[in-house]
Amino acid sequence: MAKKTSPDDAQDATEATPATEEERARRKTRVGLIVSNKMDKTVTVAIERRVAHAFYGKQQTRTKKYHAHDEKNEYKVGDVVRIIETRPLSKTKRWRVAELIERPA
Numbered sequence: 001m002a003k004k005t006s007p008d009d010a011q012d013a014t015e016a017t018p019a020t021e022e023e024r025a026r027r028k029t030r031v032g033l034i035v036s037n038k039m040d041k042t043v044t045v046a047i048e049r050r051v052a053h054a055f056y057g058k059q060q061t062r063t064k065k066y067h068a069h070d071e072k073n074e075y076k077v078g079d080v081v082r083i084i085e086t087r088p089l090s091k092t093k094r095w096r097v098a099e100l101i102e103r104p105a
Contacts, residue, residue: 027084027085027086028084028085029082029083029084029085029098030045030047030066030082030083030095031047031080031081031082031083031101032045032046032047032048032066032080032081032083033045033046033048033078033079033080034046034075034076034077034078034079034080034081035065035077036077037070037073037075037076037077039067040073041069041070041071041073042067042068042069042070042090042093043067043068043070043075043081043097044065044066044067044068045065045066045067045068045081045083045095045097046063046064046065047063047064047065047066048061048062048063049061049062049064050062066083066094066095067090067092067093067094067095068081068083068093068095068096068097069086069089069093069095069096069097070096070097071096075097075100076103078103078104079100079101079102079103079104080100080101080102080103081097081098081099081100081101082097082098082099082101083095083096083097083098084096084098
């Protein structure tokens with residue numbers, strides 16, 4: 001028995017196409033400092049942001065650490081890099097290093 005195809009089925013098939021460049025441009029990016037490169041093909045990037053205290057208004061620095069994929073193990077501690085959101089690569093890795101912004105002197 002052959003299954004009848006409807007216009008809705010054709011629309012579903014087009015939605016499953018790979019990500020285009022426009023969709024990739026919408027991925028989240030962050031700029032941070034590498035604080036650890038002891039793992040194989042992984043670096044730890046610390047992202048700092050400034051927020052005002054809810055009641056007092058004083059500026060505070062909040063830090064969050066992300067594990068990012070470094071395929072060639074080329075980034076060192078102290079490098080400032082841009083990381084980009086990607087598919088899950090491991091239990092804790094959802095980011096990859098996109099580019100080197102600054103290397104310490």
